[in-house]
Amino acid sequence: MASFATEFPTVTRPRVRRVLCKPLFLFFFSPIATPRDGVAINRSNRKLTMYGAMKEQAVALVRQAVAEDDAGEYAAALQHYVHALDYFAAHLRYERNPKVRDAIAARLPGYVSRAEEIRALLDGQAGREGVAAEACGKGGQRKKDGGADGEDDERGAERAKLRAGLHSAIVSEKPNVRWDDVAGLDGAKQALQEAVVLPVKYPQFFTGKRRPWRAFLLYGPPGTGKSYLAKAVATEADSTFFSISSSDLLSKWMGESEKLVANLFEMARENAPSIIFIDEIDSLCGQRGEGNESESSRRVKTELLVQMQGVGHNDDKVLVLAATNTPYALDQAVRRRFDKRIYIPLPDLKARQRMFKVHLGDTPHSLTESDFERLAHRTDGFSGSDIAVCVKDVLFEPVRKTQDAMFFFRSDGSGGTWTPCGSRQPGAVQTTMEELAEEGMADKITPPPISRTDFEKVLARQRPTVSKAELDIYTRFTREFGEEG
Numbered sequence: 001m002a003s004f005a006t007e008f009p010t011v012t013r014p015r016v017r018r019v020l021c022k023p024l025f026l027f028f029f030s031p032i033a034t035p036r037d038g039v040a041i042n043r044s045n046r047k048l049t050m051y052g053a054m055k056e057q058a059v060a061l062v063r064q065a066v067a068e069d070d071a072g073e074y075a076a077a078l079q080h081y082v083h084a085l086d087y088f089a090a091h092l093r094y095e096r097n098p099k100v101r102d103a104i105a106a107r108l109p110g111y112v113s114r115a116e117e118i119r120a121l122l123d124g125q126a127g128r129e130g131v132a133a134e135a136c137g138k139g140g141q142r143k144k145d146g147g148a149d150g151e152d153d154e155r156g157a158e159r160a161k162l163r164a165g166l167h168s169a170i171v172s173e174k175p176n177v178r179w180d181d182v183a184g185l186d187g188a189k190q191a192l193q194e195a196v197v198l199p200v201k202y203p204q205f206f207t208g209k210r211r212p213w214r215a216f217l218l219y220g221p222p223g224t225g226k227s228y229l230a231k232a233v234a235t236e237a238d239s240t241f242f243s244i245s246s247s248d249l250l251s252k253w254m255g256e257s258e259k260l261v262a263n264l265f266e267m268a269r270e271n272a273p274s275i276i277f278i279d280e281i282d283s284l285c286g287q288r289g290e291g292n293e294s295e296s297s298r299r300v301k302t303e304l305l306v307q308m309q310g311v312g313h314n315d316d317k318v319l320v321l322a323a324t325n326t327p328y329a330l331d332q333a334v335r336r337r338f339d340k341r342i343y344i345p346l347p348d349l350k351a352r353q354r355m356f357k358v359h360l361g362d363t364p365h366s367l368t369e370s371d372f373e374r375l376a377h378r379t380d381g382f383s384g385s386d387i388a389v390c391v392k393d394v395l396f397e398p399v400r401k402t403q404d405a406m407f408f409f410r411s412d413g414s415g416g417t418w419t420p421c422g423s424r425q426p427g428a429v430q431t432t433m434e435e436l437a438e439e440g441m442a443d444k445i446t447p448p449p450i451s452r453t454d455f456e457k458v459l460a461r462q463r464p465t466v467s468k469a470e471l472d473i474y475t476r477f478t479r480e481f482g483e484e485g
């Protein structure tokens, strides 16, 4: 009998590329690793015990896969590698001989990585064929024979449909968020300006080896301004801005998602300079091999990887911007494609102080600089969104006061407006908002300016939404993979 070392076929193919394949450990821990349907267990193996048969079958399948791999029949080879791995995994559950276990375990990584390479190769081919087919449908080189024409028409129609869907992703109306509206985050703002403004305004800066940034990942706790920053980019940059939410991609376009991704990048290139913003990218690009990963999401991910790699395209003028608050959940291959990964942390004291002012805007208030400073001190641990919510609440305090007021006074004598006041205020009139309205003076009632006590009242019932423990995760990720924003 052949030794175990020679019994298992060796894979000697060159490494191509590794993406998106069930990782090795899953073959060992998958709950039921039964041989798949449709794979006939040959007759002689039936005489062996079930578990012996599994190993024999696995070896036979690997042999077949290697032969097909050598012959360039990759699809078949992939199928057989995967089936073989299932058989090996099932066998290892029962194998008691440590030597046999070690021999099998030593060979498996080779099979897995070859299977991954083939899958990547096939996915890449499928992606390229899709793009090529669509490029043909664009006009120009249509085939003349009737059948092919029909197919082309069909593809053209499909492409038009996908593109029509994508048009709604183009942000044509500027969201009206300026750089200055984003408080703090100076590092992130500067990096984004470098990436989106400079290359368009001063293309001559980017000669030789100096290339603009291609992909930005903004990560950090919820409500710290990642999406808000993207809005500022859309407003300030002179580029076509595509805003895509991953959940949209996966739900609305089930089955067509990867084509949609290909079209998205194609359109972005046509409309360059452009920015593709993918919000909540984690829901699109979670770790590979996760139990709930569907075939369609796997294909979308692959397509995104291929497109972001930009092989064969001049992608200097397409910037991918993505945001997530679970950076660890991102597939590492996707993570690697982002050449800048910027941490968007909770706002610091100065940023919080600025945020209160930004959100108050030109609403009348009586707060002094030191009041704002006190508010900033009071709101340590608050996110930008917490502060936005707080201010929103505060903005209504004067309205509430007006609704509840029992006394009003009129500024400028008889021609002025009615403002709520205390009973002891000189000129105070005992009345209510409704009564004034009934007398036809609804448009003469003005709420009082916002005061510090309004803030105190609202802050007394508000708590920060991000916990300290959550922050540690981001700090760790930044140490490992990111940079401070």
Ligand SMILES: Nc1ncnc2c1ncn2[C@@H]1O[C@H](COP(=O)(O)OP(=O)(O)OP(=O)(O)O)[C@@H](O)[C@H]1O
Pocket: 181, 182, 183, 184, 185, 220, 221, 222, 223, 224, 225, 226, 227, 228, 229, 323, 324, 325, 347, 355, 358, 383, 384, 385, 386, 388
């Ligand atoms: N740095 C900031 N400057 C001004 N406003 C901010 C800032 N950060 C957050 N905000 C306010 O908080 C709101 C929510 O922020 P945003 O939607 O950008 O959070 P996010 O980081 O994308 O959160 P999530 O991860 O949950 O999507 C914004 O609309 C804005 O009003």
Ligand SMILES: [Mg+2]
Pocket: 226, 227, 228, 279, 280, 323
């Ligand atoms: Mg967001």
